[in-house]
Amino acid sequence: MAEQEQWMQQLQDVGAYLEGHFELTTGRHSGQFFMLARLTERPWILAQWAKQLARQVHTLGPLGAVVGPAMGGIIPGYAVAQELKGVRMIFAEKGPDQTMVLRRGFRIELDEPVLVVEDAVTTGASVTKVIEAVEGMGGRVMAVAALVDRTGGQSPWAIPLLSVVSVAIPSWIPSQCPLCASEVALIRPKA
Numbered sequence: 652m653a654e655q656e657q658w659m660q661q662l663q664d665v666g667a668y669l670e671g672h673f674e675l676t677t678g679r680h681s682g683q684f685f686m687l688a689r690l691t692e693r694p695w696i697l698a699q700w701a702k703q704l705a706r707q708v709h710t711l712g713p714l715g716a717v718v719g720p721a722m723g724g725i726i727p728g729y730a731v732a733q734e735l736k737g738v739r740m741i742f743a744e745k746g747p748d749q750t751m752v753l754r755r756g757f758r759i760e761l762d763e764p765v766l767v768v769e770d771a772v773t774t775g776a777s778v779t780k781v782i783e784a785v786e787g788m789g790g791r792v793m794a795v796a797a798l799v800d801r802t803g804g805q806s807p808w809a810i811p812l813l814s815v816v817s818v819a820i821p822s823w824i825p826s827q828c829p830l831c832a833s834e835v836a837l838i839r840p841k842a
């Protein structure tokens with residue numbers, strides 16, 4: 652637990668973890684917000700996070716590729732792949748009908764073991780689409796690795812969800828938000 656607090660402190664120090672009253676992209680409100688671009692803008696700090704994930708990933712056996720969803724998964728995915736020596740880094744992009752697709756000549760071999768990397772997992776919606784894209788090309792997704800697991804350890808998938816920091820962050824629909832009720836100013840953090 653103490654170790655988790657140190658990682659959280661690091662996020663706070665670089666402005667990647669904020670406390671206040673936030674409107675999430677889902678429209679829900681929360682008192683806490685992760686802006687992980689403030690972490691990934693510092694490669695020398697991100698490298699420590701990538702090493703921590705790579706240590707956990709080694710238990711999965713050999714991997715062929717890391718796949719990250721654009722935008723959030725690209726930089727952390729690259730940092731993790733760099734720790735894994737000889738593992739390719741691929742990114743998935745928005746495709747037709749709310750899917751994620753691999754473009755730019757990216758290929759997954761049949762039965763190739765793949766790790767999906769994302770900056771933060773909340774509902775796992777975009778990661779689920781990446782898993783579908785990888786499996787659709789014949790790959791095997793062994794685990795998902797995130798800098799921050801916002802589910803508090805409740806992996807939305809049958810495969811493991813690895814993370815550096817795992818926290819359960821409460822959020823509310825606006826009509827039930829206690830911060831709205833106490834008239835705290837609302838922030839749209841990514842604007």
Ligand SMILES: [Zn+2]
Pocket residue numbers: 672680681825828829830831832837
């Ligand atoms: Zn609110």
